[in-house]
Amino acid sequence: EDQVTQSPEALRLQEGESSSLNCSYTVSGLRGLFWYRQDPGKGPEFLFTLYSAGEEKEKERLKATLTKKESFLHITAPKPEDSATYLCAVQRHSGNTPLVFGKGTRLSVIA
């Protein structure tokens, strides 16, 4: 059974204090690993897709990396507007198949 475990469950940072979120996964035949951002009362917003170990993607203060067992979302010099829940998800098969999500990391960035 596909499993996605995210840690920590919650993270509180001071503005400018860099950190990393972890996503460990167990899936047979990984097609892709996805990071989403979810604000309260909203649907998830797509951030990154990673397909193979060693791959990295960047967007503003966020950088996602992938190994064969886990992915990291690095947040550099975060700002209060980065506060959200960050979700990790995996897709097992190629094509139009659903994603399996972790529980997310609730990030709070304090000014």
Add this chain to the structure above:
Amino acid sequence: GAVVSQHPSRVICKSGTSVKIECRSLDFQATTMFWYRQFPKQSLMLMATSNEGSKATYEQGVEKDKFLINHASLTLSTLTVTSAHPEDSSFYICSARKERNSPLHFGNGTRLTVT
């Protein structure tokens, strides 16, 4: 981009009534849409896969007679919660892909409260 619109954003209903939630792909056609449910501080859990022109595929433990899915066109899927009970109160979110191997894009969700 790929825009998925969901309506209503919030609904409150009485126990025993039915509620319909609409999910539309605004700038693309979606032969497949996915319905998820999310409880507070929990993960998004897949409920069913909605297929245009055919029956939906439900995940284990999801009652197909309670959660009716209709995907009548390439841009619209609906989820009807029948005979709703307080335990059905949750955040329901639909999603779809613009192209076969592109990311899933999500609607803004529907907060259902059953009193």
